[in-house]
Amino acid sequence: MKKIILGLSAMCLIAFTSCKEDATKKIDETNIAVAAERDAVASKFPVIEFDKTEHDFGEIEAKSKVETTFKYKNTGDAPLVITDIKSSCGCTVPQNWSREPLMPGDSGEFTVNFNGSGSNKISKTITVTANTEKGSEVVKITAFVKPDPNKVVPAKS
Known part of the structure; x- marks a missing residue:
């Protein structure tokens, strides 16, 4: 049994060491250059800059x-792609944004509709999901919703 294990170990050792020389011959310098360029580009991200982060x-x-x-500009080094814009509740609806890549230096915008629900001071967040380094950006809307004058208030007994 020991001879079998020793024999298999020796064969594995020979197989692994014999491949060393062939591996160094297979390295192609053009592949190294392409990989270096790809890695340099991969570290460049788009940067989304808003004209305002709160309204x-x-x-x-x-x-x-x-x-x-909300207006925004791509101030980064790569095309900006916004994949989704969601609000913190259904009473706030973001819409009309471009799903096409936004090149560095270009601008875009999206609208946010709020239906006036709630009462007193309200604050809603809108999350912009994009291919930025952080992956998402947040803008906010606020308002003071005055009570509905037509709303019937139950009388206290």
Whole structure:
């Protein structure tokens, strides 16, 4: 049994050491250059820069619809691709953004609609998912929603 294990070990050792010379001959200098260039490009990310990161609608009536536009610019070194924009609730709807790559230096925008739900001071976040280094960016809307004057308040007994 020991002879079999010793024999198999010797064959494996010979097989592994005989491959060393062939591996160094298979290295192609052009592949090394291509890999270095690919790695250099992979470290470049797009950078999304907003004209504002927060919008305050001020005082609004309950149930009134308001809208704002967030403008952004790609200030990075690679094309910017926005894959999704989501809000923290269904009362805030982001829309109209381009799903096409935005080249460095180019600008884009998206709109956010808020339906005036809630009461008093509200704050909603909008998450922009993109191929930036962080992977997502956040902008925010705020408003003070005044009570609905037509709402019937139950009388206290």
